[in-house]
Amino acid sequence: MEHDLRQAPLFSGLSDAQLRRVMQRAVTVRLDEGQWLFGQDEPAARFYFVRSGQMRLFRLSAEGGEKIIELVGPGQTFAEALMFMGTGTYPVCAAALGPAQLVSIDAGDFAAMLKESPESCFALLGDLSKRLHALIAEIDNLTLHSAGGRVARWLLAQIPPERTELALDVRKATLASRLSIKPETWSRITRRLAEQGIIVVDGHRIRLLDREALRAIADDVP
Numbered sequence: 001m002e003h004d005l006r007q008a009p010l011f012s013g014l015s016d017a018q019l020r021r022v023m024q025r026a027v028t029v030r031l032d033e034g035q036w037l038f039g040q041d042e043p044a045a046r047f048y049f050v051r052s053g054q055m056r057l058f059r060l061s062a063e064g065g066e067k068i069i070e071l072v073g074p075g076q077t078f079a080e081a082l083m084f085m086g087t088g089t090y091p092v093c094a095a096a097l098g099p100a101q102l103v104s105i106d107a108g109d110f111a112a113m114l115k116e117s118p119e120s121c122f123a124l125l126g127d128l129s130k131r132l133h134a135l136i137a138e139i140d141n142l143t144l145h146s147a148g149g150r151v152a153r154w155l156l157a158q159i160p161p162e163r164t165e166l167a168l169d170v171r172k173a174t175l176a177s178r179l180s181i182k183p184e185t186w187s188r189i190t191r192r193l194a195e196q197g198i199i200v201v202d203g204h205r206i207r208l209l210d211r212e213a214l215r216a217i218a219d220d221v222p
Contacts, residue, residue: 004051005103007075009126011049013119021113025106031096044090046104047079053100056174057092068177071097071170083111097170150179151189152218155199159208168204193217 005011011019029048031037037048040059048055050072057070057078069092072078079090114121154175159166168175176183190206193199198214200207208214 004075005049008049008077009130010077010080013122014117018113018117018120022105022110025109027104029102029104031100031102033096033098035096037094037096037102038090039093040091041089044079044082044088045107047077047082047107047110048094049077049103049105050074051101051103054097054170055094055100055102056097057094058177059092066177067180068174071174071178077105080105080107080110083107083114097174147179147181147185148189148192149218150181151186152193152214154179155206155208156211156214156218159206161211164208166206166208168206 005019005022006014011022014022027046029037031053037055038044052074054074055072055078056068057072058066058068060066070078078094082088082090155166172186173183176186179186181189190199190201193214194201196213198208198210198217200209
C-alpha cells in the first residue's frame with residue numbers, strides 16, 4: 001500500500017518514516033457502485049487516496065440537481081484541501097462510479113506532520129495549484145465555448161497525439177454532467193462529429209479520424 005501512495009504528488013515527497021506514520025492511521029475503504037462516501041456539509045476529518053476505481057465529486061442544488069465537479073481515478077487524492085479551509089465540513093459529495101477501493105487518511109494528523117516538513121507543504125501546494133489551474137481552465141471552457149466546443153476539447157484532452165482511440169469508462173450521463181450539458185446533447189454532438197467523418201463511435205469506444213478538424217471545433221469561440 002505504501003508503494004501505491006507514493007504515486008500521488010501529495011505523498012511522493014514524504015520520508016519513509018512519515019509515510020509509515022500516515023499508514024498507521026490510515027483505513028482501507030471499499031465502496032460498491034453508486035455508494036456514497038460522504039455528502040456535502042458533512043463533518044470532515046479525513047481525506048482520501050484512490051487505489052482502484054473512480055469517484056465522482058459533485059454538488060447538489062436546492063432542487064436536487066447534480067453537478068459533477070471532478071472525476072478522481074487511481075493514484076489521485078481528494079478532499080485534502082479541507083485541511084486549510086477551516087470549515088470542518090466537506091464542500092462536495094463523493095460517490096463511487098463503480099467498485100472502488102480507497103485509503104482514508106487522518107487529515108488532522110497529516111496537517112500536524114506538514115508543520116514539521118516544509119518539503120511536504122510545498123508538494124501539497126503544488127498539487128493544489130495544479131487543481132486550481134485545472135478548475136480555472138474548466139470555467140473558461142464552460143463560459144467561452146459552445147457545447148460542441150466543450151465536447152471537442154474534452155475529446156482532445158482524453159486522446160493525446162500519440163493515441164487515436166478512447167474507451168469511455170464512465171456513463172454518458174456522468175460525462176454530460178461533467179461538461180454541463182444534457183446526455184441527449186452529448187449524443188447529438190458525437191453523432192454530428194461522426195457524420196462529419198471526424199470520429200467513429202463504436203459502443204463505448206471513440207476513434208479519432210481527423211484531429212485538426214476536431215481542434216478547429218475546440219478552438220471556435222462563439
